[in-house]
Amino acid sequence: MNNFGVIEVASQKTKNAPGWAYVPDTGLTPAAAAALQPLNRKRAARDKANVGAPDLTARQDAKIRKDLEALDKDSHRDAQIPIPPKAGGTRAQNKHTPNVRKILQSQKTFANHLDDYQAFLALAESNPQLAAQVNKPTPTTAATTATTTARNSPAPSTITTASSNKRSSAAPKRAAATAAAAAGAKEEKGGSNKKLKTQPQPKPVAGNDDVEMTDGPEATQETMTPDSSEPFPPRPDTPTCLEPSTTATPTTTEQPKLQSYPPDGTILPAYNRPPPTPHPGDDDPLLVSRVPPFPTDEELRALITAPPLSYLEARAQWTEEEEGRYPARRFCEVCGYWGRVKCIKCGARVCALECLEAHREECLVRYGL
Amino acid sequence: MTGRGGAKKSRAAGPAPPTTTLVLDNGADTIKAGFVSDDKSDGKPRIIPNCLARDRHRKIYVGSELEKCKDFSELAFRRPVEKGFIVNWEAQKEIWDREFFDDKAAQKCDPSETRLILTEQPNSLPSLQTHCDQIVFEEYGFASYYRGLGPVFNAYRDIQSIFRTPQSTIDSPAQVILLIDSGYSHTTVTPILQGRPLHPAIRRLDVGGKLMTNYLTRLLSVRHFDMRNEPYIVNEMKEAVCYTSLDFKGDLEKTWKGTRGEKREDYLSGAGIAKDYVLPDSHTRFHGVVRDYEPGVSARARKGIISTEDVLTLRNERFVVPELLFNPSDIGIRQPGIADLVKQSLLAVPIGLWPGLLANIVVVGGNSLSEGFCQRLQTEILKRFPDECRVRVARPEDPIISTWLGAANFAKHEHASRLEVTKQEYEEHGAAWVARKFAAGLGLDP
Numbered sequence: 001m002n003n004f005g006v007i008e009v010a011s012q013k014t015k016n017a018p019g020w021a022y023v024p025d026t027g028l029t030p031a032a033a034a035a036l037q038p039l040n041r042k043r044a045a046r047d048k049a050n051v052g053a054p055d056l057t058a059r060q061d062a063k064i065r066k067d068l069e070a071l072d073k074d075s076h077r078d079a080q081i082p083i084p085p086k087a088g089g090t091r092a093q094n095k096h097t098p099n100v101r102k103i104l105q106s107q108k109t110f111a112n113h114l115d116d117y118q119a120f121l122a123l124a125e126s127n128p129q130l131a132a133q134v135n136k137p138t139p140t141t142a143a144t145t146a147t148t149t150a151r152n153s154p155a156p157s158t159i160t161t162a163s164s165n166k167r168s169s170a171a172p173k174r175a176a177a178t179a180a181a182a183a184g185a186k187e188e189k190g191g192s193n194k195k196l197k198t199q200p201q202p203k204p205v206a207g208n209d210d211v212e213m214t215d216g217p218e219a220t221q222e223t224m225t226p227d228s229s230e231p232f233p234p235r236p237d238t239p240t241c242l243e244p245s246t247t248a249t250p251t252t253t254e255q256p257k258l259q260s261y262p263p264d265g266t267i268l269p270a271y272n273r274p275p276p277t278p279h280p281g282d283d284d285p286l287l288v289s290r291v292p293p294f295p296t297d298e299e300l301r302a303l304i305t306a307p308p309l310s311y312l313e314a315r316a317q318w319t320e321e322e323e324g325r326y327p328a329r330r331f332c333e334v335c336g337y338w339g340r341v342k343c344i345k346c347g348a349r350v351c352a353l354e355c356l357e358a359h360r361e362e363c364l365v366r367y368g369l
Numbered sequence: 370m371t372g373r374g375g376a377k378k379s380r381a382a383g384p385a386p387p388t389t390t391l392v393l394d395n396g397a398d399t400i401k402a403g404f405v406s407d408d409k410s411d412g413k414p415r416i417i418p419n420c421l422a423r424d425r426h427r428k429i430y431v432g433s434e435l436e437k438c439k440d441f442s443e444l445a446f447r448r449p450v451e452k453g454f455i456v457n458w459e460a461q462k463e464i465w466d467r468e469f470f471d472d473k474a475a476q477k478c479d480p481s482e483t484r485l486i487l488t489e490q491p492n493s494l495p496s497l498q499t500h501c502d503q504i505v506f507e508e509y510g511f512a513s514y515y516r517g518l519g520p521v522f523n524a525y526r527d528i529q530s531i532f533r534t535p536q537s538t539i540d541s542p543a544q545v546i547l548l549i550d551s552g553y554s555h556t557t558v559t560p561i562l563q564g565r566p567l568h569p570a571i572r573r574l575d576v577g578g579k580l581m582t583n584y585l586t587r588l589l590s591v592r593h594f595d596m597r598n599e600p601y602i603v604n605e606m607k608e609a610v611c612y613t614s615l616d617f618k619g620d621l622e623k624t625w626k627g628t629r630g631e632k633r634e635d636y637l638s639g640a641g642i643a644k645d646y647v648l649p650d651s652h653t654r655f656h657g658v659v660r661d662y663e664p665g666v667s668a669r670a671r672k673g674i675i676s677t678e679d680v681l682t683l684r685n686e687r688f689v690v691p692e693l694l695f696n697p698s699d700i701g702i703r704q705p706g707i708a709d710l711v712k713q714s715l716l717a718v719p720i721g722l723w724p725g726l727l728a729n730i731v732v733v734g735g736n737s738l739s740e741g742f743c744q745r746l747q748t749e750i751l752k753r754f755p756d757e758c759r760v761r762v763a764r765p766e767d768p769i770i771s772t773w774l775g776a777a778n779f780a781k782h783e784h785a786s787r788l789e790v791t792k793q794e795y796e797e798h799g800a801a802w803v804a805r806k807f808a809a810g811l812g813l814d815p
Contacts, residue, residue, distance in 0.1 A: 309568060
């Protein structure tokens with residue numbers, strides 16, 4: 001545009017005047033025009049910040065991650081401290097067995113070991129046989145001969161695949177157990193008739209629910225519902241030959257057993273110490289405490305014999321519903337009080353003006369914004 | 370090569386079972402070690418720093434040699450235990466050698482005549498466990514050996530006396546306890562039933578003493594001096610001044626300096642929270658000193674009027690650091706706090722065990738020494754469970770050596786002879802068999 005060397009500096013302001021107006025030249029496309037000339041100037045700053053918002057949180061996330069990694073380190077600088085030589089008399093250095101030599105020379109960190117283990121688990125899931133071969137143990141000593149390794153050869157595969165299988169099948173099993181327990185509860189509500197059909201267990205620890213009992217620490221209500229034992233064995237709906245007898249005399253046969261809490265079990269023995277001295281309030285229905293049903297032997301057996309979880313499984317994590325239940329608390333990055341103000345540039349939280357100023361000095365240096 | 374029967378016979382007829390037991394609680398920060406035998410035993414373990422340390426004159430201290438160190442400034446550490454598990458055996462062997470096996474060792478023992486009971490953290494990696502077993506038998510040749518979960522050994526202590534429950538008999542192992550072990554590397558929750566850990570319910574929070582020390586280091590470096598090369602001094606400071614707040618909001622309010630120009634009474638007076646910490650100057654003073662807050666002292670020190678000592682005024686740093694155990698999300702760790710950890714653990718066991726577990730919560734490990742920890746934990750747990758549940762949280766007098774004391778009792782218990790593996794068995798059956806035997810534990814037999 002030739003306008004004789006005169007450069008018109010168009011103001012960004014739109015001036016309204018009667019009849020005509022200076023308007024910045026925004027080109028032709030309406031989209032570009034909208035970008036250059038937002039309709040509502042009041043919101044411009046906020047909209048601009050929003051454009052960068054995902055980037056900003058990503059940056060903050062990265063910062064948090066970096067900070068946590070730093071907090072997890074043993075020392076600020078990587079200390080390479082060699083093992084000092086012996087002052088007096090050296091030990092014989094060369095008599096290590098091959099295994100020991102390998103272990104001593106290994107420079108692996110815990111992270112390396114963990115990665116190896118995860119990789120191994122993944123392999124075991126996709127290809128169990130190969131995994132069994134990989135895990136074949138090195139002979140322990142020179143003394144171990146082929147016979148012992150031959151005898152042990154199925155062992156490593158069973159232990160490792162068992163753990164991986166357990167891991168993969170744990171969730172469905174747990175789900176099935178809870179489903180069965182829910183079903184059990186439903187049936188309990190439905191009536192005691194059906195429940196009695198399922199009595200023929202090898203060890204019927206049963207009783208009906210409406211036995212009145214005296215209050216006490218070892219004998220409290222809720223009668224250790226036998227239902228909770230039943231989710232585990234298959235639940236046959238077919239009536240059995242034992243049914244008539246159990247339905248006929250449930251109370252008379254079961255009552256003596258209920259005197260002990262927990263019920264007779266092999267894992268946790270019954271409470272056999274003298275009960276505490278009676279108290280006049282013991283019979284007060286308002287003071288009766290509810291004691292949850294005692295776990296049955298099957299449940300306890302399953303718990304005690306369960307294999308250990310793997311390292312990552314044992315790490316506590318928020319469940320999905322709990323994850324966002326409470327918002328994370330934010331603190332001032334300078335003084336540690338509540339972070340009530342956000343820095344516009346980097347999103348860091350500070351408490352008030354004084355800390356904001358302190359933060360700004362650093363903020364400019366750090367990000368060069 | 371003898372068969373299985375032959376091995377049994379030779380075990381019965383062969384060398385007598387060892388009479389002394391070396392009980393070793395091999396922690397990430399310190400080793401707790403002592404001997405136990407039938408007639409006499411060490412009442413208390415020796416506490417050995419489990420590290421190689423280098424001071425600023427580049428002198429290296431191994432294990433208990435650290436006692437000789439006077440100047441702790443710029444002390445750098447190398448630790449053989451990472452995340453609670455022995456990873457670097459080169460360093461670990463050096464420390465063990467110097468403490469137990471050298472001619473001049475402080476607790477000299479002959480492995481071939483000794484039984485070893487070694488603790489490990491729950492949910493270890495199989496490869497690390499195998500390494501451990503191989504070193505114990507192939508390098509040292511202990512006569513017999515048991516490697517068990519550290520938290521579980523606590524069940525062999527007299528738990529009810531910790532709770533001060535009147536009782537006539539002592540259960541060993543305790544029938545049911547919920548053990549919280551908050552150590553250097555992490556914090557674990559382990560429900561234990563008659564000395565058997567309930568594996569599906571063990572949970573871990575990756576917040577431990579190390580992380581808290583590092584966090585305090587960061588806070589101090591931002592607010593006062595650069596302390597990043599002084600882990601030892603900061604750790605000492607943490608142990609001296611940090612406490613668990615019972616009223617976090619209120620304490621935070623009291624320690625706020627206020628907005629610009631504001632003069633808050635609580636801030637100026639310190640409100641009983643602010644403390645002065647005099648840093649060691651490594652000439653006359655080698656350990657820090659805590660003092661009550663004197664308004665003006667640190668300000669003058671900062672201006673260089675009194676330059677003989679460096680004084681830090683600690684305010685919210687004192688309780689924000691242990692708060693990480695209860696709210697790890699404060700620094701962005703996406704894990705539940707210790708009370709939710711207990712809840713998640715209990716959700717994995719039948720509800721019938723809850724009353725027993727909740728009424729017998731035992732806290733061990735160095736972090737539990739922070740003032741107010743048990744009380745805070747108890748109130749937080751109470752909030753998460755039904756009103757009927759009685760919650761008792763107790764800490765033994767000596768939470769750091771509690772695991773060792775339990776393991777020492779275990780060494781005398783008949784369970785130890787059931788669980789141990791002899792060197793002959795190892796040589797015959799191999800490392801995988803040993804690992805399986807230890808993983809199976811006591812099983813169901815009483």
